[in-house]
Amino acid sequence: MRSHVNRLMKTTHPFLAALLIAIVSLAGCSDRNASSQKTADTPAAASAPRTDEWLGKWTGPEGTFLELAGGHGKYDVTVQNLDGPRQFEGRYADGAIEFERDGTKEVIRGTNGAETGMKWLAEKKNCLTVRQGEGYCRD
Template sequence: MKRQVVLAITAVSLAVLLTACKERPRETSPAPAASAPLAAAPAADQWLGQWNGPEGTFLELKGGGGRYEVTIQNLDGPKTFPATASADGIGFERDGVKESLRATNGADTGMKWLADKKRCLTVRLGEGYCRD
């Protein structure tokens, strides 16, 4: 009987210790939605200006502080889109598709005309713009 009591006490003590050591979720207030673009803004602000692609295409980035305007000149003419800074670059919506503008090198654009460039912005593989 004495042994059973000791075992029961040991089992309860272990259960209490394991519960006390269990990681609890942190109680933090969620960050406001506007803080994410502002946190990424300093890096994206360095991209302001014109970036050139092949055959007269270009991307122009205006604005700053997390809010931007992306103008893309392709063979169909220029189109402008509102954009915001995000964790991975600058996000915008084009023709109902969410796009993300990110820093790459020429090879990562997937375009042979830009392969030797060092400072580029890529929307997707096969669509990139660089500065010499």
């Protein structure tokens, strides 16, 4: 009987080992997929939005500028135009920053110089545009 058990162990043991390795491998893949799924389902609010990369000062022509402070979806927006600086409260919305100025909803979006509509900024690459004809750049 003992020889049967030894023979069975010799033939079964590699099979059991392979089965165990397959089960562990599948379980590992399953956990990895679950982890990826959790990351994909995590709300955007848990991490800073891309608009946080826009913090700081952006310059326009003739001494104008746009300055963004704050972060994580809430921004202090300062717009310096020829009449002087004005401050507004901004918030993240669909990859941009929205704020209200004189009863109008304004949207700050990432663009290049040509998209600002301003000939002084046309060759620039890294810009923010509030509206056609109102843009600010960093390069």
